Amino acid sequence: MATRHIVLIGFSGSGKSTIGPLLASRLKYRFIDTDQRIETDTGLTIAEIFRHKGEQAFRRQEIQTVVDVLNRRRSTVVALGGGAFESREIRKVAGERGLVIYLSCSRREIYRRLKGKQDRPLLDVTPSAGQTVREAHMSRIEILLKKRLANYRLADLVISTTGKTPTLVTRQLLKQVGRR
Ligand code: S3P
Numbered sequence: 001m002a003t004r005h006i007v008l009i010g011f012s013g014s015g016k017s018t019i020g021p022l023l024a025s026r027l028k029y030r031f032i033d034t035d036q037r038i039e040t041d042t043g044l045t046i047a048e049i050f051r052h053k054g055e056q057a058f059r060r061q062e063i064q065t066v067v068d069v070l071n072r073r074r075s076t077v078v079a080l081g082g083g084a085f086e087s088r089e090i091r092k093v094a095g096e097r098g099l100v101i102y103l104s105c106s107r108r109e110i111y112r113r114l115k116g117k118q119d120r121p122l123l124d125v126t127p128s129a130g131q132t133v134r135e136a137h138m139s140r141i142e143i144l145l146k147k148r149l150a151n152y153r154l155a156d157l158v159i160s161t162t163g164k165t166p167t168l169v170t171r172q173l174l175k176q177v178g179r180r
Contacts, residue, residue, distance in 0.1 A: 005029075005070060005098035006077045006177065009085045009152060011145055012120050013113040014105040015161040015169060016079035022170040024077035027177075033079045038065050046081075050121035059087065066090050070097045082144075083122070085151045095154075099180055101173065102155035106162045107141045156180070 006023065008016040017033050024031035035046055038061055042049060049058045062084055069078055070093045078098065084090050094100050105113075111134070114123060122144065127136035152158075157176055161169050 005075060007070070007094045007098035007100045008077065008079045008103060009094075009100060009155060010082065010103035010161075011105060011110055011141070011148070011152075012082040012123065013110040014082075014103040015166060016103055018166045019103065019161070019169050019173070020077045020079040022166055023173055023177075026170065026174055027075075027077065030074055030076045031079070032069050032076055034062065034066050034069060034084065035079075035081045037069065038062065041065065045119070047119055047121050055121075059083070063087050063089050067093050070094060083148070085154075086148060091151065091154065099157070099177065100155040101177075102152045102158045103169070104152070104158055104160045104162070107138065107145055109162050110141055110145075111138055 006027070006029065008020055008023075010016055020033065021031045023029075038049070038058075039045055042061065044052070046058065049061065062081060066078075066080060066084055067089065069076065080090070080094075085094070114120060115137075118124070123137060123140055125136045125140045127133050131139075157173075157180070159169060159173055159176070164172075
């Protein structure tokens, strides 16, 4: 039987890179964050790839890396970048090779968790006239979330991380994964 990985999807700040290693250690799986893998493979940060090569080039690299990781045999908890599930190819491979878990989170909490961070190129917004930086960020989060929600909801499991500690989310996830 094909290996069944655990694939964590969700918006930036939803907890994929925090919950992933906790879940992996409890399940005795390996953990891979595909953004980190892309940075290691290319020798560039995600922000540098966006800046120098553009988003399209980043998305091509993302598909290649995610497909490669999911095709490995060793059971792995894989944290995808927030936009990865927009790719039909990634959705297909993830569905075939893994149990897909959507970590949902309120936009207010996403905003709070990402505030002050400079490493998310898509959230790097300039406020329009009369808009505060907070409003500009909230509106960008809102627009992207709305656009992505239909694909996020294709996951096999959905768990909210809003207002929860990583330990609690991991405990709840382990219970649900055990039933699958
Ligand atoms: C992106 C999210 C980022 C990273 C890149 C693009 C997105 O990953 O892949 O900046 O499209 O939302 P995180 O979800 O880990 O922030």
